[in-house]
Amino acid sequence: MIKPPVVLLKGKHSFLVEKFEGQLHTHHGIINLEELRNKNYGDEIETHLGVRYKILPFKPADFFKHFKRSATPIMPKDIGAIIAYTGLSPDSLILDAGTGTGMLAAYLAYFNKYGEVVTVEKRPEFAKIARENFKLAKLKNVHQIIGDVRFVAEGFKKEFDLIVLDMKDDVEFIPTAKKLLRISGYLAVYNPYIEPTRRVYETMLKEGFREVESFEIIRIDLEHKRIGTRPFTRVWHTGFIVIGRKV
Ligand SMILES: C[S@@+](CC[C@H](N)C(=O)[O-])C[C@H]1O[C@@H](n2cnc3c(N)ncnc32)[C@H](O)[C@@H]1O
Structure with a gap:
């Protein structure tokens, strides 16, 4: 049944x-x-x-299609890159800021089965939608906080294995993120625009992050027609990702 x-x-x-x-x-x-x-x-x-x-x-593959939306969510292609390039292990403590729709937080929680995702969102109405999505996905390891992560983070006592930023004040938060990470922990910053991405990259280097890489993942679909197969893209650009490691 x-x-x-x-x-x-x-x-x-x-x-x-x-x-x-x-x-x-x-x-x-x-x-x-x-x-x-x-x-x-x-x-x-x-x-x-x-x-x-x-x-x-x-199933998790349905999250992207069926979650209720608030702020623009990160697409699975970018979520996959964040998970793979930061080598997420399933018992991690993760900080996700801001929550938005909760798409990234949900996938992180799903692959982080024995760990916890702390997700921070400053807009209560967005946090409510995300909460419904986490409930729908039956995820019990997401801890939601409503507030501005720049202030909320002052109260964090534990060290994180991974911090992901998809929010406006990303550059400003990098020094705090460095302090909150455990040694060998990763910071991943997602940003739709090139100029802030450069600022993120330079700030991460200045803060002493190592193995810092910035890149974009492009998905090219294939259209299989009777006459032949050709590439096409529904969405060309989504965002740039900068990843660095605390050493
Ligand atoms: C693009 S959305 C995040 C989408 C999310 N990563 C997802 O996959 O569904 C950015 C969110 O960050 C929130 N935000 C912006 N600045 C913030 C801050 N300083 N603290 C907490 N949340 C913030 C916004 O309200 C917005 O909901």
Whole structure:
């Protein structure tokens, strides 16, 4: 027997179902959600027009598509790079500022199974949306703080293995981030613009970070048509990432 949340999938269309009650209106017709109670993953459910949707469990790969949005979230391609280049281990203490939609925090928490993600957001209405997303994803290892990280951080007593900044005051926060990191811990800073990225890079060098690298990850999709296959991009630029290590 299955439990919510589940994803209903038909081709490129997918719907998140959080409760097995009421009706879901799709462009293929109406689905009676109570019918989900007698189904299993991999079964199909029919709309009143006879169109079938596949029933799948809600997985981390669905976070990006189905989380409620507030501030612009980091895309999975960039999240993957942050996780891989900082060598995240699953028992880390991570600081994520600011939370925004909570996309990065959720993926970090998922891959940091035995550790904790402390995420700080200054706007309470954004923090509320992120909290709903963490609940949806059943993540128990996210500790949310509402406030300006520049002041909140003064109260931190523990050392972090990884600090990720995706917020306006990133350059200003770098010296504090250096103090908060344990030896060999990483700072990753994500920024959509080139000028602040350069300031982040130079400040990290000045603060004594080592192995500092700045880069952009570009995803090029392939379009497979009958006539042939060619590259295309939905989103070309997202953001620049600067990563450095405290030694
Ligand atoms: C681009 S969003 C972060 C998106 C997030 N990384 C995600 O993947 O969903 C930036 C967020 O940082 C918050 N913010 C900006 N300055 C901050 C500060 N000094 N302290 C805490 N949060 C801050 C903003 O309110 C905004 O929600």
